[in-house]
Amino acid sequence: MRQFVTGLYRTSIIRPQLGRIFVEEFSKDSERLDYVFDHYIAPALQTVVPSIERLVAAGRMAAVPMDILFFAIIGPIGGMVEVPLARRLGRPEGSSPEQLTATAESLAGLVVDGLLATGPLRD
Numbered sequence: 001m002r003q004f005v006t007g008l009y010r011t012s013i014i015r016p017q018l019g020r021i022f023v024e025e026f027s028k029d030s031e032r033l034d035y036v037f038d039h040y041i042a043p044a045l046q047t048v049v050p051s052i053e054r055l056v057a058a059g060r061m062a063a064v065p066m067d068i069l070f071f072a073i074i075g076p077i078g079g080m081v082e083v084p085l086a087r088r089l090g091r092p093e094g095s096s097p098e099q100l101t102a103t104a105e106s107l108a109g110l111v112v113d114g115l116l117a118t119g120p121l122r123d
Contacts, residue, residue: 001055002112004048005073009104012080013097019081022074041070061116072115076107 012019025036045066052069055061064072079086080103087093095103 001048001051001115002108004044004051005112006105006108008044008073009077009080009108010101012077013100013104016081016083019077022077045070055116064115069115073111076111079107080104 022036025033052061056063080100083091091103092099
């Protein structure tokens with residue numbers, strides 16, 4: 001799961017338009033959303049769900065509804081593609097590819113480590 005999330009965040013550096021398209025298309029119930037879901041989201045989930053199921057079965061991750069899990073992972077992509085806001089929050093102007101990769105890896109670590117915390121879910 002860590003590799004999947006880190007790869008997703010690294011991809012958002014290389015192809016920030018994908019994150020922007022997702023944000024735009026997620027808010028509309030349309031044929032375009034169907035296309036994005038069928039061609040990108042569903043195949044990605046098929047890749048990562050078996051790992052999630054193993055983590056849950058081993059007690060290393062709480063069972064989380066897919067919609068909550070999806071948005072917990074996808075939401076932070078904004079931190080990679082919303083550059084003007086990131087600068088206002090302290091990201092250096094003209095960050096190098098190495099700095100952006102380090103940001104993606106730190107963000108992925110934070111998200112995955114949070115998901116792997118085995119405390120009870122709150123209602």
